[in-house]
Amino acid sequence: MNKIVEVLPDKAALIERSLAVVLSKMHTAIQQSDRCTIALAGGGTPKPLYEAIASQDLPWDKIHVFWGDERYVPPDHPDSNQGMARQAWLDNVPIPEVNIHPMPTDGANPAADAEKHEAHLRKFFKSAAGEFPQFDIILLGIGDDAHTASLFPHTDALQVQDHLVTVGNKDGQPRITFTAPLINHSHCVIFLVAGSGKRPALAQIFAPDADPLTYPARLIQPQGELWWLLDESAGQELEIKD
Ligand code: 6PG
Numbered sequence: 001m002n003k004i005v006e007v008l009p010d011k012a013a014l015i016e017r018s019l020a021v022v023l024s025k026m027h028t029a030i031q032q033s034d035r036c037t038i039a040l041a042g043g044g045t046p047k048p049l050y051e052a053i054a055s056q057d058l059p060w061d062k063i064h065v066f067w068g069d070e071r072y073v074p075p076d077h078p079d080s081n082q083g084m085a086r087q088a089w090l091d092n093v094p095i096p097e098v099n100i101h102p103m104p105t106d107g108a109n110p111a112a113d114a115e116k117h118e119a120h121l122r123k124f125f126k127s128a129a130g131e132f133p134q135f136d137i138i139l140l141g142i143g144d145d146a147h148t149a150s151l152f153p154h155t156d157a158l159q160v161q162d163h164l165v166t167v168g169n170k171d172g173q174p175r176i177t178f179t180a181p182l183i184n185h186s187h188c189v190i191f192l193v194a195g196s197g198k199r200p201a202l203a204q205i206f207a208p209d210a211d212p213l214t215y216p217a218r219l220i221q222p223q224g225e226l227w228w229l230l231d232e233s234a235g236q237e238l239e240i241k242d
Contacts, residue, residue: 001221001222001223001224001225001226002224002225002226003225003226003227003228004225004226004227004228005227005228005230005235005238005240006227006228006229006230007230007231007232007235007236007238008229008230008231008232009231009232010231010232010233011048011194011231011233013231014192014194014229014230014231015048015049015052016052017229018046018049018190018192018229019049019052019053019056021190021227021229022038022049022053022137022139022190023053023056023058025136025137025187025188025190026038026058026063026136026137028136029136029137029187030059030062030063033136034062035062035063035064036062036063036064036136036137037064037066037125037135037136037137038063038064038065038066038135038136038137038138038139039065039066039067039068039135039137039138039139039178039186040065040066040067040068040081040085040139041068041069041081041139041140041141041149041192042067042068042069042070042071042081042084042141043081043141043143045141045192045193045194045195046139046141046192047084047088048088049139049192050084050085050088050089051088051089053089054088054089054090054092054093058093060093060094060095060096060099061095061096061099063095063099064099064100064101064124065085065090065095065099065100065101066101066121066135067081067082067085067101067102067103068138068139068140068149068177068178068183069081069103069149069150069168069175069176069177069178070082070102070103070105070150070175070176070177071105071150071173071175072105072110072113072173072174072175072176073105074105074106075102075105080105082102082103086100101120101121101124103117103165103176104116104117104176105176110167110174110175110176111167113176114163114165114166114167114176115165117164117165117176118163118164118165121133121164121165122164130162132164132181132182132185133164133182133185134185134186134187134224135185135186135187136186136187136188137186137187137188137189137190138178138183138186138188138189138190138222139190139192140183140189140190140191140192140217140220141191141192141193142191142193142198142201142202142205142217143201144197144198144200144201145201146201146204146205146214146215146216146217146218147170147216147217148191148216148217148220149168149177149178149183150168150169150170150175150176150177151168151177151179151180151216151217151219152168152169152170152216153213153214153215153216154213154214155168155169156169157169157177157179158180158212158213158216158219160179160180160181161179161180161181163179163182164178164179164182165177165178165179165182166179180216180219180220183220183222184219184220184221184222184223185222185223186222186224187224187225188222188224188225188227189220189222189224189225189226189227190227190229191217191220191226191227191228191229192229193228193229193230193231193234193235194230194231194233194234195231195233195234196233196234198230198234199233199234199236199237199238201215201217202230202234202235202238203237203238203239204218205217205218206238206239206240207239
């Protein structure tokens with residue numbers, strides 16, 4: 001794993017730097033495999049990044065967009081990660097609809113939808129059972145509780161090693177989420193973290209040892225590149241050891 005940690009002076013600089021890194025990884029992926037597969041984070045932090053990407057002139061037909069997790073609500077619900085990314089980015093660029101791969105949330109139940117999305121990923125990546133497809137880029141955030149995607153502390157989702165997608169659980173609310181092993185197979189994982197509220201979680205995530213079941217972002221140790229892009233509010237006082 002190649003870990004890069006950068007602390008940017010403020011949120012605007014964090015978004016600007018994140019855009020530069022994402023664009024660079026997109027171009028590399030398209031040069032190498034004539035496509036880029038990127039999985040998006042939800043929540044509020046990445047929204048300005050998605051707005052910035054929408055203003056770029058990119059080969060949209062070569063970019064495939066996925067989500068690392070989804071709240072179990074329809075896409076037009078205010079909590080929908082799909083809805084946020086469409087409003088901020090995808091509705092504003094000529095990306096083919098077939099290149100947008102949302103997590104389904106309209107099936108019989110979350111487990112059935114997780115299974116359905118896993119089958120979709122396996123078909124798209126042509127990956128057999130037991131194999132883990134490699135995304136070019138996976139964007140992640142962390143909660144104040146050090147969750148990432150919808151891998152929440154002390155939930156069953158943290159233990160799932162033999163699936164790509166599983167059901168997350170936030171205080172009893174179901175989520176659909178990539179599993180830790182799927183995230184860890186990515187060529188490049190980029191965490192975007194802003195705000196002083198994230199400082200205690202970051203301290204535990206970066207501590208020499210702490211329980212990953214309590215601080216799930218510690219489970220993310222990708223075989224490829226691991227970027228931590230932090231603003232000063234989140235990243236000051238952080239003990240950054242390699
Ligand atoms: C979600 C996200 C989640 C998010 C963190 C941080 O569905 O909420 O995928 O993992 O990245 O909760 O959210 P903020 O960026 O809003 O702080």
